[in-house]
Amino acid sequence: MEKHEYTDDYQDKTLYIPGPTEVRDDVLEAMSQPMFGHRMDQMTDLYTTIVEDTKTFLETDNDIIILTASGTEFWETSTLNLVDEHMLCTTCGSFGERHANVADRLGKNVDRLEYEWGNAVKPADVREALESSTVEYDVVTCVMNESSTGVRNPIEEIGDVVAEYPDTYFVVDAVSCLGGDYIDIEKHNIDVIFTSSQKAFAMPPGLAICAVSDDAYERELENDSASWYGGFQRCLDYYDRKGQTHSTPAIPVMLAYRKQMKYMLEEGHDTRDQRHREMAEYTRSWAREHFEMFPEDGYESRTVACIENTQDIDVAATIDAVSEKYDMAFSNGYGSTLGETTFRIGHMGEHDIESIKMLTDAIEDVANL
Template structure:
């Protein structure tokens, strides 16, 4: 028997102390006690985001927060610039079109980061209400150069930068105020170590000024209503109460570890998996701009990556992720964001090597694991 191990890029494991707190009898959301929870969560989120901006809580998936960011700052017919380097960049484009926005798409080959000069050229040619980009594109395991993009966008008074940091928040350094990021989005089921269902958005003063003038319809995702509520330590609508209570505990865990230490832990886990893969002759999908949250690895020639994913599930009770779209069957993805440590990396890679050996891939068994052991 093997105990269940979740090693995908989301959802991710939940610490026992967080799960236990969420299992307590539920609080009513319109009480002083819950308002005190929200107050503490606000402080913790500002610490994590490295911002003095308001951080809004939405009871939704991260996709809901992506939609909220776009519709609150835009009016029908506005032009937005979308960096599409994977499934979630593609999603920004779909959201824009659903709200009658003109979406100009910069298509980036999966496994590569966007070139900031291309964004600069686009902004010189057209007026855009928003530039939309992933800090960490989960489907292709790429990090886009957010600081360089922010340095460009901040020069344009009528253009905001919307950063999907759902798999980057708490994983890589994204100082919102220092870099002048207008919207930054987080999701509970990633490095925030919670079940799915809660999204967070930081909103800059520049963005609030444009929100006041925007006319895209919104109701549940009305950021002005949520701003008014969060300033009173509450939410406009019934929140995911247990998740907010859990988030309070998560932020305490993060602060106890320390932000630099947490970021270093993630960087170390990511590099260990990349080194292990390359040690046994496997190629990375994104060697030049690799994500710190998830690693995408090409399956050996002649082996469908789905067999690796299924093998870990059936033989070791372990979940990793297959590729998506054109990369399904070609790559497998290992998550290393949130409640993981280096021993988890050694465990998942041991299972990967064993399954590859069973599938007929010729390599020195244990060579990749040894790379991880060096860094324990």
């Protein structure tokens, strides 16, 4: 690839893509502070504040790790930390498949419970896979919100099934929904659940957030091949002893995190969930008026609408025209399979129905709907 010189004069676009999403101005400004050292008391104040506030927001007693990484890190880390040999990966789209692929590459024996794209993972099938298996799975994985297809999997019921297998850990990729879609982590036996800062938390990218159960922490202690950088033990013991991270974190993003998490606490997990449901309902009913929804009925995401292009509009041209005329960015469908046959609207983070309506009005105008 040739160099494309970065300049200082790009036009701002309002982001309706499935992340990164819009970040409040004062949250962005929080990053412009003089640097301080990651072993100073100021760092202990910052890191303990964001960790404890996140626990409060998620209403969990599980331990929280906030790592300088993107969410992808926790596919690798959770596999290294928890899996000796066998794992069951449920897949219904690109991200679930990528999680399984990471585990393949780490040399684990991966069985897949696969669904056609657009369909959701069914708890009864997970039960059947666990009951009929001749091996004991160390981990079952599931993506809570499959961003490539806009499917929201029934994580709660799947967690209840995995709970019947006490030696099997339940790992949930909630990257494109946590913070915008309520989940009771402990009630549904979720040992590991993670997200990235740039999605429904509405922060700049650069941090990955993970809640770890006591059982998962204990399990990692027995595992020789556990991750160094993302080792639960290393991260959490460092927190317990020093209230800091084991290596130098992205301090500016943590400053933004602190500011935004206060807004999230003010709004509350439940109310934020309700606002996201309303945005999802609005987007769905708009989509059904003009197109169709791509996901199986009843399993539509609360943060990313994947809309089937039943009118055969030119998706790429519509995205360009909306960007040009309205300075708004939304997404085409995922990859070569869904690229033109679907398109996606990220209704997450700090958006509300009014701001989503501005986008749908713009699409109507440009595509002559």
